[in-house]
Amino acid sequence: MGEITSSEENYLKSLYHLQLREEEVGIKSLSLSLDVKMPTANSMIKKLADKGLVLYQSYKPIRLTKKGIKAASLIIRKHRLTEMYLVEKMGFSWDEVHEVAEQIEHVKSPKFFDKMDELLNFPSFDPHGSPIPKKDGTIASLEGFILSMGKKGKMYKIISLLQSDKAFLNYLDSKGIKLYSKIEVLEVISYEELIKVKVNDFELTISDKVSSKLFVQEI
Amino acid sequence: MGEITSSEENYLKSLYHLQLREEEVGIKSLSLSLDVKMPTANSMIKKLADKGLVLYQSYKPIRLTKKGIKAASLIIRKHRLTEMYLVEKMGFSWDEVHEVAEQIEHVKSPKFFDKMDELLNFPSFDPHGSPIPKKDGTIASLEGFILSMGKKGKMYKIISLLQSDKAFLNYLDSKGIKLYSKIEVLEVISYEELIKVKVNDFELTISDKVSSKLFVQEI
DNA sequence: ATATATAGTTAGTTTAGTCTAACAAAATAA
DNA sequence: TTATTTTGTTAGACTAAACTAACTATATAT
Numbered sequence A, B: 001m002g003e004i005t006s007s008e009e010n011y012l013k014s015l016y017h018l019q020l021r022e023e024e025v026g027i028k029s030l031s032l033s034l035d036v037k038m039p040t041a042n043s044m045i046k047k048l049a050d051k052g053l054v055l056y057q058s059y060k061p062i063r064l065t066k067k068g069i070k071a072a073s074l075i076i077r078k079h080r081l082t083e084m085y086l087v088e089k090m091g092f093s094w095d096e097v098h099e100v101a102e103q104i105e106h107v108k109s110p111k112f113f114d115k116m117d118e119l120l121n122f123p124s125f126d127p128h129g130s131p132i133p134k135k136d137g138t139i140a141s142l143e144g145f146i147l148s149m150g151k152k153g154k155m156y157k158i159i160s161l162l163q164s165d166k167a168f169l170n171y172l173d174s175k176g177i178k179l180y181s182k183i184e185v186l187e188v189i190s191y192e193e194l195i196k197v198k199v200n201d202f203e204l205t206i207s208d209k210v211s212s213k214l215f216v217q218e219i
Numbered sequence C: 001a002t003a004t005a006t007a008g009t010t011a012g013t014t015t016a017g018t019c020t021a022a023c024a025a026a027a028t029a030a
Numbered sequence D: 001t002t003a004t005t006t007t008g009t010t011a012g013a014c015t016a017a018a019c020t021a022a023c024t025a026t027a028t029a030t
Helices: A006-021 A027-034 A038-050 A066-090 A097-104 A110-119 A166-174 B006-021 B027-034 B038-050 B066-090 B097-104 B110-119 B166-174
Strands: A155-161 A182-189 A194-199 A202-207 A214-218 B155-161 B182-189 B194-199 B202-207 B214-218
Touching: A006 A027, A006 A038, A006 A066, A027 A038, A066 A097, A066 A110, A066 B110, A110 B066, A155 A166, B006 B027, B006 B038, B006 B066, B027 B038, B066 B097, B066 B110, B155 B166
Parallel strands: none
Antiparallel strands: A155 A182, A155 A214, A182 A194, A194 A202, B155 B182, B155 B214, B182 B194, B194 B202
16 A cells, blocks of 8 residues: 555655755656656656645646655655765765665665664754754754855855765865855856855855855855 | 666575575475565576576576676675674664665665675674675685584584574574574484473473574584 | 647557466376 | 376566657747
């Protein structure tokens, strides 16, 4: 009955993430984010609707139900706990953990993840600053905004990375930018969507592509 | 090309284990050990033969090739490292680890298992006393024999448990028998395949079902 | 307001891994 | 050595998750 396959878990996870940054989630963006063709996503959505995990009517946007949101949160919990564990307890670097966590998150053993949680001392955030959902599905919300909305002359602290692929993390590494780094906005060139900042006493100009992925708080 | 699916990994693992205790491995015993029907095992064996992992001709016994043995060893390595890690680093008890390890062993990330290996200090034996294959596929062999072949009056040390399901391990726990426990044979009742032993100053009579699963060394 | 582009759907195919039913070969027992 | 049991095989069907091709609905742009 209530069994959720690994594939279904991936769809729920994507839907959850997409809902956070798109008003309306459609088959198209879902299929792009999972790298499957539209008909594949379409039929999976119907299956998830049958299971009461999403609300869906043809040609209308897809929405997760309460049940779907909770299920998605729990998968994200497993993913982020795993990333945290790999970094903190096994010596992985933050740019190596994503792929492995994608696999381990599907392990069917609540105890396994509870042990991680315990050994990590019930962390609230993962190595990329993303909040780790609690066992009941609740997630801490972060107060802040993206760096591309920062104002000239202000100081900020990076509190979360909104992307976690290797290329992005390698770029940050190369510039010495880390989670919780302090960053000063020197100039905002809004026309070109560029922003000039100072990090570690180093000046650099970053594009919207990067600055919109750095979630910050004024300090 | 050389990609081995999780399902194929399970077949290789079973074949490896069966080869250790049966002269000739057939479709029947393979299907029983994997809990699938014979035609399923039959077609999978053909696929593995195509991939050069097993030798097979209709109606003849199945044998792993060199390549198959190595592949199987590496899967068993991942399984046993995982069990060891769960017990030593995550506080699982020895009777809880099997099912979880069955899932984690299929994770595609050599680094993940190498990290475990390193953190465990390159262990040679898992929590049940089974040797952990090295990265090159070689396995340490254990000198010993099963307790049911023990002689009256001799002292033995349990060096490996040839079975690791919950029921068996719970039974051992209930009798205070552990890996590396010392055990004295008081009497061998060969007709009934029973053996009377003393463990922890406690006398008990055990059946062949158990005594043939305790691998011992004379001390 | 109509044409075009984008997004979504339907139908049918594929692959991996499983199954059942029916049959064939090999081993065992009478 | 013939009958019976056990083991193995073949053929065909099913399910999950993917695909392509063709078509339809909706949104956008001229």
